[in-house]
Amino acid sequence: MFSIATLRREWLANPRADILAGIVVALALIPEAIGFSIIAGVDPRVGLYASFSIAVIISLVGGRPGMISAATAAIAVLVLPLIQQHGVDYLFAATILMGIVQVIAGFLRLNLLMQYVSRSVITGFVNALAILIFIAQLPELTGVPMLTYVLVAAGLGVIYLLPRLTKAVPSPLVAIVVLTVIVYYVGLDVRTVGDMGELPSSLPAFLIPNVPFTLETLQIILPYSLTMAAVGLLESMMTAQIVDDLTDTGSDKQREMKGQGIANFATGFLGGMGGCAMIGQSVINVKSGGSTRLSTFVAGMFLLFLIVVLGPLVAQIPMAALVAVMIMVSIGTFSWRSIKDIRHHPWQSSVVMIVTVVIVVWTHDLAQGVLAGVILSGLFFASKVKRLFTVDSSLSADGNTRTYKVGGQVFFASSDAFVAAFDFKEVLDTVIIDVSAAHFWDISAVGTLDKAILKFRRDGTKVEIIGLNEASATLVDRYAVHDKPGAEAQLGGH
């Protein structure tokens, strides 16, 4: 696994660009880590430690160089009830268990399940994530003095207009610094990060979560851990795909899953919340020139340096500045193109996308939205494929034999159409069912064929089946009842 060649390719391909990108990402991680901690209802410390720990560990053990992982909104929105009901130590325990679940998922190669997540579901996931990040900012934007809106607008103005002047400094950082300085010196009375909870002043230390090690605890945290693990892996796999596309390089998805697990496992012991890959930050990383493990590593280490050294200053940052940055991340994450595409794409794709978004925003659980999207796209697919089914029939010259030619895909969704294609009322001596151009996919299809044959035989019609191709034949042999002992007289051709 480790060799000079991989060291060169995955760490040292372009150190200068990677280090600069890592620093930019670290600066962009601060507001998010704090913001997501607030979403989850914990001290900013928890999110900051998590972001440091996850980024550094994933840079060593992850499977997708250049991807940024840290504390994320997707996980944060899940854990709020757990913290409200049981306290923050249960969050640490759930994070550790989440890591274990993810490592197991990695060994089970569950990344292969991503094949069944269609593009529409992914778009829906991304859009829902952007909406969740935005919704999470609403408490900071409702029932606050007018001044807050002015500050947020000013922050957004700096973020989007500054890059037109210079691209040498991260504009979100400039926005934060400028707003903080103004608020501090003018003495404006607005909420600051310091009001939101305790900031770290030291290095994270190893801790064992203060929870009773009982079955009851497990029952409390397991549902959360499973959902956190699922959501974390989903977002990580999607982000890995995005980074793959942007850099046009490959990644080891299975290793990434295990890496996410290891990172979360360790982070739980450092007093951090669970995390996963971040779409917005990873795009920022690539945009800033980062493409190797080095940039992720630098991002994590520089973040730790910033929070330990600049902790007291961070407390002075007005919440309005963070909200502006989070709105930027939300806008950057949302797939605006998908709105335009709704008109051109098949309606089923749009429905899948919208249903995914609606369910996520409704339940605040990305896993449920994705599950709904996957099920729905499966149903739509089945309904499309069932149209690939035709039956033609022809009567013999003497009028006693009818040949049905069945073609296409026969499975659960098309079995009704299969039965409806036969005319059981017609008086015949022999019916020939030619299935040489058909595929029997499942036991529903086989059962339907059985049903049709038995129905004909009850009317005294002899049934012959020809051309069961190899795939269908195995299914029929294995499951059908019509030629097994107990079924009436034998069948023609069998």
Added chain:
Amino acid sequence: MEHVLACIDASVYSDSVCDLSAWAAHKLDIPIELLHVVQRHEAVSERHDLSGAIGLGAKSVLLEELTKLEEADSRLQVERGRALLAVATERLKAAGITRIDPLHRHGGIIETILEREEGARVVIIGKRGADHAFAADHIGSMVERVVRASTKPVLIASRHYNEPQSVVLAYDGSKHADHALERLRLSALFTGMPVHIVMAGSIDGKHRAMLDKAAARLDGSVAVTTTLQQGKPEKLISDVVAATPGALLVMGAYGHSPFRTLIVGSTTTAMIRTVHAPVLLVR
């Protein structure tokens, strides 16, 4: 069917690689696969945008921009590669080779060579790549990496081609050297060529015996001379090679791990660097 894998790029060594490949293909009576790898110019690290701001459709805008940056350059590289392959094919045809299989691939140089060497009898590369500004007595980093990673014999072309007339075998009595000797004895590449076995070390009975044993293994089918002399191996061998017209140096490749080499340096690398003749490295 086995073939000679000739790897060319835009460096001055490509002509020599072609001539050497033609010689090897004639001797072995097998076709040539002529490989040129198009290396993409990486745009990701070249953008100087540290603004860290992402706006509407950040992902697709970035993807489009990166594609645009890389597209033009890649197209140019592909054109250049085609021209290189055409010139090389002509050169091989002129040398009387009829079975030529030009191969143009995208990807990393090392990865592609390793991928293609599967069916190759011997891999032939230039001593330095196109990216290397010419500095006398240097060896390209790619060359060293190919030699380390490859499982096939690698023939490194020098800048000027002289048809190989005789073989100089660098011998130190090690397992690698014995293996090189064995290949030398069996390969059709060297049939009938006189062999000069050179050993650097104190002139004593032990070394003399090793050398005689090695000479005996070539069992008199070819003319064998031996030299045992005190001194640095790279100096001694490059002197012998320089004194032998049409010499081709054969030796076992890299006995030590990359880590050890990092500290103590490598005789193999030093030898490739100093010798102005084709070098065949045997694994």
